[in-house]
Amino acid sequence: MKFPILTTILLAPITAMILIMLVKETQTKLIKTLALVGSGISFVLSAYLVCTFDFQHPSFQWTEQFFTVPGWGIQFLLAVDGLSIPLLLLTSIIMVSGVLVTQRLTFRVKEYFALLLFLVSGAYGVLLSMDMFFFFLFYEVAVIPMFLLVNVWGSGNKVYAANKLTLYLLAGSALVLFGFFILYFKSGLYSFDLKALLDGNIHFDAGTQKWLFILFLIGFGTLAATWPFHSWSPDGYASAPTAASMLHAAVLKTLGAYGILRVAIPLFPEGAKYWQPLMLALGTINILYAAFCVIAQKDLKYIVGYSCVSHMGVVMLGIGTLTQTGFNGAMFQMFSHGIMVALLFACVGYVYDTKHTRNIEELGGLFKEMPRLSIFFILAGLTALGLPGLSGFVAEFLVIYSTYTVSPIYGTLALAGLVLSAIYILRVVKRAFWGVPAGVVSVGKGHGHDQGPILAGEDLNWSMSIPNYLLFSFLLVLGIYPKLFTDFVMQTTALLLKGF
Amino acid sequence: MNLNLLHISVFANFLAFVVIVFLPKTWVKRSVTVAVSFAGIGALASTILLFRQFSAPAPIEWVIPWLKWNSAQVNVGYYLDTLALVMLTSVCVISFLIQLYSVWYMNEDPAKKRFFGTITFFTWAMISFVVSVNLFASYLFWELIGLASYLLIGFWHEKASARAAAIKAFVMTRFGDLGFMAAVILLIIQVHNTDISFLITQAGSQLGQTQLLIIVGLIFLGVMGKSAQFPLYTWLPDAMEGPTPVSALIHSATMVAAGVFLLVRLFPLIELSSAGMHYICFIGGLSSLLTAILALLERDMKRILAYSTCSQLGFMVMAVGAGTWSGGMFHLLTHAFFKSMLFLLSGYFIFASHHSNDIFDMAKVPLKDKSKLMLALLWIGALALAGLFPLSGFMSKENIFGYLLEHHHYGIYSVALTISFLTAYYTSRMAFVVSRDGHHQMEHHTISKGLNIALRVPVTVLGLVTVAGVWVFFPWLKEFFQLHLELNREFWLNFGITTTVVLTGIGIAYLYFGRKTFSEKGWVGFVPGLDFLIAKKFYLDIFWNAVMQKGVYGLAKAGFWSEAHIVNAAVNNVGYACVRGGKAVTKLQAGEVQRYIVIAVLVIVAVVLYLTFRG
Amino acid sequence: MWFYAIETILTVAAIFFFASSLRRDLNVEALEKFASVCGAVVLASAVLSFGFRGIFFAGTYEMDAFSQFVKLILALGYFIALLISRNIHDIEGKYRPEYFLFLTTATLGMTVLVSAKDLITLYTGLELSSYSLYLLIPMRKHDNASIEAAIKYLIIGIASTGVMIYGFSLLFGLTQTTYLNEIAAKLPGLIHLHVFWVAFFLSVVAFLFKLSLFPLHAWAPDVYEGGNAQTVGFISTVSKVAGLAVFIRFVMMAGHDNRVLEGVWISLAIASMTLGNLSALIQGDMKRLLAYSSIAQAGYLLVGVLCLNDKGLSAAMFYAAVYVVMNFAAFFVVTQISEGGKNVSISQFRGLSSRSPLLALVLMLALFSLAGVPPLAGFTGKWFLFTAAVSSGFKVVAMIAIINSVISLYYYLVIIKEAYTSPDQGAYIQPLVLSPVSRLFCFAVILVLAVAGFFPGILMPLAAKSVSMFFG
Amino acid sequence: MPLSIGDLIFVCFVGITFAGAIMAVSLKNIFHNALSLALTLLGTAGIFVFLHCEFLGLMQILIYAGAISIAIIFAVMLSPPLSLKPKKRSVTKVLVSLSVSTLTFVTLAYIFIRTPWPISANADAGDFSATHIGEILISRYAFAFELISIVLLVAILGALVIAHEEPGDRRLDPEISLEDERWAS
Amino acid sequence: MIYNQLTPYLLVSAVLFCAGLYGIIERRSLIGILIAAELILNAANINFLAFGRFMDVDKAIGQIYAIFVIGLAAAEVAVGLSIVIMIHRKFKSINVEKLVKLKG
16 A cells, blocks of 8 residues: 555644644643654645656645545545646745744744644645545634634734634535535535536536535635635734734635636536626625725735735636636636745744834835845735736736636736836835835734744844745746646646536 | 857856845845846846847747746747847946946945845846746836836935835836736737747737727727836836935936837837827827926926936826837936936935935035036036037937838927927936035035045946946847937928927026026026926826825725724614614513513414415 | 434343432442443444334335434434433432433433334423423522523423424414325425414424524523533533424525525524624633524524525534534533533633643633634534535625624633643643543544544435435 | 213213313412312212222322322421412413413313223223233332332432421521622622 | 214313313412313314324324323323422422522
8 A cells, every 4th residue: 555645745734733732831842843844744745745746747646535424425535636736835935934933922822823724724735635625624613713822922903804704715615515415416416526626527517516616616706706705815914823823814715716627617618608707896896895994004914915816816817817827827826926925925924013004104114124025025016016027927927817718807907006006015015115114113912922023123044034045936937937837737737627 | 159259148147146145134244245246247248148138139039938828828038139239238337337326326225235235136126127038027027117116225224205106106116017917808808928039029910900099099008107107107206205316317227228129129010000109199298298297396306306207207208109119218328327327416415415315405505515416417417418419319309200200290299309408408407506606604515535436437437337338339239229310401400390399498407507697497487387287297196196085095984984883883783683682582582471471372373363264 | 123223222221320310329430330221322323223214103104315424413412421421420329320210201202203104102201301401491400590590491492392383282283183295295386375484483482492593592591501511511402403403404494495594594504693793702601602602603504504405404414413422512511620510701711721631622622622723523514514604606695704703702712722732830730631532532532523623524425315306 | 872871970070070180270279279189080080980099099199189188288388478468360371371271181182082082992891990000010110110219219309308307407697698699600 | 863973072272272271371389280281182182182083093092092192191191290290399489480589
């Protein structure tokens, strides 16, 4: 029997979580090491998967199957394909950097890392599970820990934010849940086996496809922060602790889009065609609306949060084109946006912990105070505004290109989004990073417990910037040589369109 | 060998950039050395390449695939024909000279390392843009140029005006860039190939007239942004907030040159759309005229030069639009040299007048405190800009005039003459005022010897090129640019007209500014309403501000509002509704047990009735 | 004789408790220990007799797969109830034997209830359990609320039992028998009669009362608030499961292809879920909140039952089994937190995780499980329920149930938030020390909830097997 | 239809039952209610006799009319101020109750009348004797019969425990009086 | 022969049932409510015996039903009364309308 590598990826964080729960609260070093080891194992293994993945082969690989529930069509089935494998890597990167970013945490360390590991195991589970039961199980596992992470370690209006985020996402997932049951029933398989469903050439009649597709679109779209179901996201991220925001914005939102690509598109081609105008419109509105919202914001975390929403619009638009290039672009954007937004949150989190304010009007001159941090923020910001040479550009280009092939009007509107993103990113850079350092630092009342006290104005040191380097290197490498990425998803995205 | 030279010229600056990035923070001096020496190597390599490759029959092509999707593929690499070669060399050389000059200019700036890092990056981006094999790849570097210029204009970010100018430059050019991007996308969709060689040879035949017009229009939108054409030129004068070498670089061989170069590069494609050509010509002429007028009353030396850049760029664009790519390109080249020289000189004069940009402040400085060499070069540059024989500016302008006359574009010709007159007037106004002998006693700045070289060498070299460059290379240039400089009757007619116009301009400037007493506004004050329009800058800044404030920020506020009052309110209200529902439902649970039973009995009776009377 | 293992042991235990209630010099601690052992023995006997089948007392009493499975759940609940009934502060020590006695007789009544194949036996079992429970509520000392709760419980109880017995009388008239089997055999001639369905519905009213389903839910909040936590935990789990079991028996007696009452069940299920969840949103008292939540949970159970197929029923049984554990776990936390046996308001949970991380974890898992959050047992149970509902064609019901579980999440989240929020600055944090048995119980709960959630393949076949007898 | 003597007697019993029932629920004095209940039970016993269940009628009188009523009266006596001062009835409550019970009655009556009851031809032929009852009771329903003893045990013990007067209970603590809002903690 | 027909008995039982119901939901006194509950049980008893007489069934069963009901009713009253006595002791009142502290 071959080594169950997928299961190990999934179990590593869970094991680490259990071990951490058994460790004494005071042994923070050990806890942090355990967390790092747990996430590191998954990282190494997913990197190994990426290296050995046969990307010429479009369908599932590394299938692992363990136990089943007789009579209910439930089985523990893990597999990866070109859709999940880049996101798997993304998750592990973000997790490792998230753990590294949080090295200074002193407040309730044990629970923090346990929850973080739990969350990430949910994310792995969603990507790996090819059974709807476990898919959904992990989907919610990924959503729930955020509630406590925001409530305990968060800042600002955290109670509201945590409730909104959790309830909103679970409401969205309720639609998905319902959809899964309908699939179970309507497919005639009476099984939750997603793989069988995808491979099975099951054709649903047009009416079913239409309403099921919109069900999944809204359900998964809520997690992907599709307008108008996005409002949980800025509030949630503004209040969440750094690593949680990173993981959530980078990985979980992506899972929403992943769900659409994984389930809705291949199963309901006619539904997808029917709702294509809606998807295009939603994607475009997402981009523009959220971009306008960012321009009016003053809170750094809100800015990043809304820009995240805006970028997810690109993903939605890419999916909405229903072309292979669009899917490639959407996948590329998921990956690139994930890394980028994680980097942004890492920087913003550091700024907040140092200056105890996130109001860009109170900040200023950060570039002078902490040049290294500022450079990372600016680079991530440049990715966000789609600067060539960084990965964001490639993604946005692919999506906009494919949008033009479908509808030049939406393409043009999406292009306009790029101007807006330039405006808002540069505005932040101008207000918060450039200029002279603000003299008086007002200490906010409800500052978070994310990290221990840091001397005002201290720049990132070498060890603290390791995660930033790690994240940025991916932005750069993929920006310079995007073929690395597109080769992976190419075959699988082609397969998604086989029903069209 | 030639390919290697090309590699060197392209990557010398990039290497410098990388090295500077990884140098420790404290190694400031060494980063300057690295930048200048690498740029020098690049300049040298490109010059050698120029001589070796200029008459080569085939362009250098070197390609690596970059991104592939089902219907198209994008490559990066080199496509170096003579056009690119000439541009490459001038970029390399001018950039090198400006970096050398920066050694003096930026001597006391603590952030030198950042400056040199960015400027080498800037140069690299421009060079890569010039030699790019593929229009898509061109776009990549086109954006990087925008980024670098943004970083350089905002280099002194402590100044609020510099921050604002940087953003303005980036956003406005980006607005244009998106047109470029859309054009690239449309080209990929329509012809599945964006290789330059393909575009300038075959693409045109595969496109309909409308498609062509759209694509040309979109590309020109990019050009309008980058090359500061009406109505997007307003960023350029503001960009003077950057350090002077940056202005020199932006206004000569990089950034703004990119737009015109793109037009020339794609000329065979653009040419096919006559409507597009008319449009380009019109916009070029309009921008040229407007910005020339704006320069008439300007007191800030750098801004005068900036307006003149806009004006000259408009002139080039107009020429290209009129049908002579060579006219535009040649003028771009000559203009690059003397304009960069003028900017470098302005740096010196600003320094000499204790960091005042105002030419009338410079006039107050006694003549003995101004370097004679610099004054001489200032006049050379000014007259070249005015287009006076025998300077390089004359040659390139004459070429355009000659073409216009030859092709009977009399309307354009007269516009060009007007511009020429205005240019002559305001440049010589600037030169007259700056070279006045003032009486303000100021302490004399001394420039240390090493730095003196860094100051003098670049300007002198540029001055020499301005005076003699075109004559030295005349045969080559004539062959390549197919200059309209045959010594025939038309030439002399043209020569007469233009020289008269230029001299008139200079003469009027002398009347107002060359003599002992002078008026600030000159003759402009006599034209009713003109000074008002100039003061309002033709309402263009106001317009763009309104777009920003009312449009973008207005929409932003609307978004903010709807976020709070629609999207969030909707969600919150769902929550409130649930709670209200809870309160309503618990009213049933009033504590009286008999009421509970009544409810239960009623429901049971209802069920019983249902069961009794169902179907 | 050991065929009647559970019943016999329960009776013996009852006699013992009765005897000990007569003693004057009572060692309460020893009694509590004995009670725990007794619970364990009952549980063990339930496990051992799981496979037993047989018909006794002239067909009035039958041990079949279903009854044995339900008895296993009942025994489990009984065991937990006795286990957590240590150091009860709100019932005087001298009444402890009676307390245990009534718990035991209530359980005995319920085992009779689920095994009875005859209406008279069933009625007797029902009353035995009901009276024991009526008497348990007012035992809470010095608390007028408990008496009020008791009388409300009693009044609604006797009213619903009266309706039930009236229904029984009509059933008797129609079928001329008291045997469930014979009633089922006579059904084909009766189902066209409207009066049969009326009689049938009136007969199940008392089970709706036990299940605290709408419209007979109203006692639950008041009783839960008034009673002591252990008792109420017992009522909300064991009693509910027994009610569910006999309800299932009745419904299945009417036939699984019979859909006359479908609309009624759907309405009741929806009303229970919605009412329970909406009301729970605005509660401040933990037990009252759990009462409303348990009303909603009954609605979910009904969703499984109304499918009337093996999927739905086995899902309902699965859910009932895990419901016992998770709901009891929640009440267990309440017993641990309450000061001197007083009621616990939600704000009293604040800082629980600093006082006792284990308890906070148990609370969180229990509540999340109740809310149906993965990977816990409650989620898996709901998954089965909704799968069954959708595949039986009840899409709208499933959708409403899903929406309801989202709404319900809110109030669970509020409690969890309180438990995990750090206590206010300067507030004195009294550490909560759990006894070894409690710790063990906590670990067991965590294990069960996680395992049953993630590996439903262990429990589900048992549940499926238990209901398969209804489908030949 | 002419009324026979039997009918008359039957109607008498029904009348007694009704009267007792109505008085039992409508009179304001508990004591009167209890007496009326006894009356009802007597009437019911008479009806039982018409149903050939003389044994049950006897049981009814013995157990119910005797034991239950006495237990109730006992309770009434035990609690001195138990008899509430006659308060005015709440009209709403009466109306609601009346309409609910009337509705129920109409429904039930409709059902009973409409239903074709499967009445056997030789209805009165069976063995109504107490002996037979005894036989069945200890054979078929032996288990339930045993169980009922536990029920009674529980009830008695419970009644003892609950109603047992604590030494301190008499002294009513004003803090936990009915008017206090806080006791629900 | 009214008394030889089933329906009169059923109607009598229905009347008793509804009287009991009325008592339960209208009476203020807890003891009144207990009394009313007895009426309901009696209504059921009449039904049992009536069906026992008129249907083709072992005549003992209806009676045994009734015996059980009577027996359990006795227990019920015992339990109920004990609680009522306790209430009276605590509240000095057995008015059910005053027991409204638990609500919401």
